[in-house]
Amino acid sequence: MPLFASTQVSLTELEARLRLHRLPELGPRRFQKLLEAFGSASKAISAPASAWRALGxxxxxxxxxxxLDIRDGAYHALAWLEREGQHLLMVDQPGYPALLAEISDPPPLLFVAGDPGILEKPQLAMVGSRRASRPGMDTAAAFSRSLAGAGFVITxxxxxxxxxxxxxAALDVGGQTVGVLGTGLENFYPQRNRRIADAMIAQGSAVISEFPLDAGPQASNFPRRNRIISGLSLGVLVVEASVASGSLITARLAAEQGREVYAIPGSIHHPGARGCHQLIRDGAVLVETIEHILEGLRGWQHLPLSTETPAPIEHPLLCLLFAAPHTSEALADAAGWALPKVLAALTELEMDGRAVSEGGRWFARLS
Known part of the structure; x- marks a missing residue:
C-alpha cells in the first residue's frame, strides 16, 4: 500500500500535484505559490492561463x-506508487520529515524507495570528493561505521x-543510510553505485529524490539536491574536499539552515584537504575523532556509543602517511630512518592491512 493512502489527499489531487511537479521552470517556491493561490493543485491545473500569468x-x-507528456508522466508515477516499498511524501502531509520541512524551500514532493520512516530519525550527513584518496575513503568508512553504531542514520x-x-560502511555494521539522488529514481546516476542503492533498499534504508522519476543527470540538479542532504540532517561532516567541491555547497547550505558543520583536516600539501581547511577557517568544527561530533549531539543518540571510534595513530610511519602519501624513500627522509628499516616496517604494515602501495607511493589505511 503506497504511503499517500494514509493522507488527506484525494487521488485527483495527487494526480494534479504530480502533473504540477513535472512542469518546466516550476520549482518548490512556485509550486507552493500555486497551492496557496488556488487552494489545491487540481484547481491550479484547471485555472485559466491568465491567472497563472498574473502570479508571475x-x-x-x-x-x-x-x-500529454505531463499527464502520462503523472499516470506513470501513480503506477510506480502502487508497488511495494515505493512511496511519495508531500510537504503538507503526515510523514514528511520535520527537519526538512523547516528549510526555506523544502521539496513539495519526495519520492522514496525503501523505508520512509527512517527520514524522521536523527541523521548526520557525510560528504566529500568523488575522487577521494584512499586514506580519505578509509576515514569516511571508519567515521560512518562509528556514527551508524551510535544510532545515527548516515545521509x-x-x-x-x-x-x-x-x-x-553504514550498511556493513547493520546501520541505516539515506541516499539523496540528483536524478529521478528510475534514472539512477551514477550507475556504478546502483548495487549500493539496491542493498540500501533491501536492508531497510532508503533512496530518495525530489525529481520526477525519469529525470536525467542535469548538472544544475546536483547542487539543488544538496539542500536536501543538509536539510534532513542535524549536521554535515565533510571528510575530504577541494575548494571547488560540491561538498562545500552542502556545507554552506547546512550553515544557512542552522545545522552544524564539521570538517576533517588533512595535509597542507593535499589538494583534497583545502576545502576542509577553508570550512574550518570559516567556523566549521575541526574533527579528529568521533567524540568531536558526538559531544554536541548526545541527546539524539538512540544506541550506545560504538567502540569503533578511530583510534589514535601511534606508528610513526602511519602518522606520516595519514598526512599525505609518500614513497618509501620520502618516508625514510621524513622519519629519519634507514631505508631498509622503512621497507621492513612497511611490509609489516601492509601485512596487517594498515598500509598499501599504489603507483610507487604508500597510503595509510584505517583497520
Missing part, C-alpha cells in the same frame, strides 16, 4: 500543464568516492 509564472508552465548523495564509502 512563466508562460511555459501554463502552456505545458495539459500536455549522503550516493556519488562516487566519499559518499559511496559512507553508505557502504
Amino acid at each position: 509564472l512563466p508562460t511555459a508552465c501554463a502552456d505545458a500543464r495539459r500536455s 549522503s548523495g550516493l556519488a562516487l568516492g566519499i559518499d559511496a564509502a559512507a553508505h557502504q
Whole structure:
C-alpha cells in the first residue's frame, strides 16, 4: 500500500500535484505559490492561463500543464506508487520529515524507495570528493561505521568516492543510510553505485529524490539536491574536499539552515584537504575523532556509543602517511630512518592491512 493512502489527499489531487511537479521552470517556491493561490493543485491545473500569468509564472508552465507528456508522466508515477516499498511524501502531509520541512524551500514532493520512516530519525550527513584518496575513503568508512553504531542514520548523495564509502560502511555494521539522488529514481546516476542503492533498499534504508522519476543527470540538479542532504540532517561532516567541491555547497547550505558543520583536516600539501581547511577557517568544527561530533549531539543518540571510534595513530610511519602519501624513500627522509628499516616496517604494515602501495607511493589505511 503506497504511503499517500494514509493522507488527506484525494487521488485527483495527487494526480494534479504530480502533473504540477513535472512542469518546466516550476520549482518548490512556485509550486507552493500555486497551492496557496488556488487552494489545491487540481484547481491550479484547471485555472485559466491568465491567472497563472498574473502570479508571475512563466508562460511555459501554463502552456505545458495539459500536455500529454505531463499527464502520462503523472499516470506513470501513480503506477510506480502502487508497488511495494515505493512511496511519495508531500510537504503538507503526515510523514514528511520535520527537519526538512523547516528549510526555506523544502521539496513539495519526495519520492522514496525503501523505508520512509527512517527520514524522521536523527541523521548526520557525510560528504566529500568523488575522487577521494584512499586514506580519505578509509576515514569516511571508519567515521560512518562509528556514527551508524551510535544510532545515527548516515545521509549522503550516493556519488562516487566519499559518499559511496559512507553508505557502504553504514550498511556493513547493520546501520541505516539515506541516499539523496540528483536524478529521478528510475534514472539512477551514477550507475556504478546502483548495487549500493539496491542493498540500501533491501536492508531497510532508503533512496530518495525530489525529481520526477525519469529525470536525467542535469548538472544544475546536483547542487539543488544538496539542500536536501543538509536539510534532513542535524549536521554535515565533510571528510575530504577541494575548494571547488560540491561538498562545500552542502556545507554552506547546512550553515544557512542552522545545522552544524564539521570538517576533517588533512595535509597542507593535499589538494583534497583545502576545502576542509577553508570550512574550518570559516567556523566549521575541526574533527579528529568521533567524540568531536558526538559531544554536541548526545541527546539524539538512540544506541550506545560504538567502540569503533578511530583510534589514535601511534606508528610513526602511519602518522606520516595519514598526512599525505609518500614513497618509501620520502618516508625514510621524513622519519629519519634507514631505508631498509622503512621497507621492513612497511611490509609489516601492509601485512596487517594498515598500509598499501599504489603507483610507487604508500597510503595509510584505517583497520
